[in-house]
Amino acid sequence: MTITFATRHFRAEREADWARLEELLTRLETKSPRRLSDEDLVDLPRLYRATLSSLSIARATSLDASLVGYLEALSTRAYFALYSAREPWMRQVKAFFTTAWPRSVRAIGPELLLATALLILSAVAAYHLVRADPAWFPAMISPEMAGGRDMNASAATLRESLYGKPDQGGLEIFATFLFTHNAQVAIMAFALGFLFGIPTIILAVQNGALAGAMFAAFVPHGLGWGFFAWLMIHGTTEIAAIAIAAAAGIHIGRAVAFPGERTRMAAAADAGTRGAIVMIGVILMLLVAGLLEGFARQLVTDDAARLAIGGTMLALWSLYFTIGGRRGAA
Template sequence: MREAAFAKQNKDKWLRFESVLRNNVQIHPDELSALYLEITDHLSYAQTFYPQSNTLQYLNGLSVLAHQKIYKTKRESRSRFITFYTQEFPLFFSSYHKQLLIAFITFLLFSLIGAYSAATDGNFVRLILGDGYVNMTLNNIEKGDPMAVYKDMNELNMFLGITINNIRVALLAFSFGIFLSLGTLFILMRNAIMLGSFQYFFYDQGLLWESARTIWIHGTIEISVIIIAGCAGLVLGNSILFPGTYTRRQSFVRGTKDGIKILLSTIPFFIIAGFLEGFVTRHTEMPDWLAILIIGGSLFLILFYYVYYPIKLKKDHERLRAV
């Protein structure tokens, strides 16, 4: 369809919608949301077929105005907290799987670099983990309890301390995205190198399985969610680098809001990871099958919620819109 025909076909609807928004005409929030969805569909169509056009600029401005209006007037239901985690966020997150993949590949790559560096330089582990931690662990190994570090602190204190620290790391991974995404990549790199050298250290001591079955009880969720926080940082940084059809300021505001939304989704998982590290990891006497069950269940939970379920919701949503 030519741009002129597209604009003529929808002009009256756009003008009516703009009048509602600019004149603060009171309509039902659900009706406003429906109009907003239709405008975003038209915006998407214009982005595809009429790039750099006046129609695209007009629809872009109209969608921004509508977004602001909706979130100022829409009354939140009592079940919003539940629907955010079960419907709203997973569908929203399906748009950011590319950033998630970049964060994952970055973390995996530097974990391997950390392990390789530890293997080729005898002092690298001490440089990264510190002499105090290495000496304490070697002493625990000599005593026959290499994972004793997870038993030193009271369960509740450890749970609270670990959860707060993990949230702090996630906030850093997100907020450093403001440095054009490079800050986020740096935080991911630093934590990945630490993990890689840490695992190689236990491998070098002949304790790879003993360490892995213990550490990944809580680490599966903990590391996964740090990567997801890195994804949020990339969303923030990329909003500055690649504003698209928005002004850089509009893009930055959207990127910040979307990044914060991704961060909010991780809070329950950080609590779970902190609980596992504080109350479960310390039980190194548990049978291997139980440790594997916890690790496998944690991995399934992360992959289901952040990968499979968003894709499924997106496909279902597109199918409904096509009907």
């Protein structure tokens, strides 16, 4: 009788809160969260905590099993409603592009400046090395990647590679290959960042040197400007993507090397979360670059048009990462 009386008294004191929580959960599960008022949204976590408190007391005082079971089920429903609810898929996609991605890229701004500097300086250094001694060329670019565009190639061969039309069906294959290759480079630059960023820096230098060495092959034949336009049409997107991926890797490496007051694990986890957001966008950028490289670059053979497309893409990316997600930022 004592337990029955205690149970009834316990219910009488708290049952209104349980009923209110159950009613809110039912509305949340059967209708859109937008249908809940501001008062409902404030009540939901408060009622959840009150129910957990009731469950704790019920277990500690050995109240009847049916009441404990009811409170466990209600607490579980509330937990999933509060912590497992997800925004609609399209809203998540919108939030990624309008807020999460550009803010994350700006958050690694110092590392992005370093990665960009590494790409540019290594390209300049490689150009001068190869011009001074052509034997450096095969050390920087494999014969498979050069595809005959090396220091021994004739002006006609190099010109054909810039302005010639590929065989039918070659564009799709070329685009797929380039997207796969560049995505692998970007992912490696990011993934190896935990090794204090050193492998990432090496990859950035290698990619910059590759571009510089190629310039050294074209410039002596008076095709430097043509090669620049040929590269520009997709390079402003592709090189930007690789620079951002390298910056994300360096960001993780810096967090591991200099965690500050946090543990290395906590610092790396925080940097890794930010880097993962950045890398989703990088893959999308490389997909765009692959399409430009495999289609637009081969179909558009006028240097001015190529420069216009490349310059437009550079302006769009710069504007997007500069102002994207600033509205409502803390």
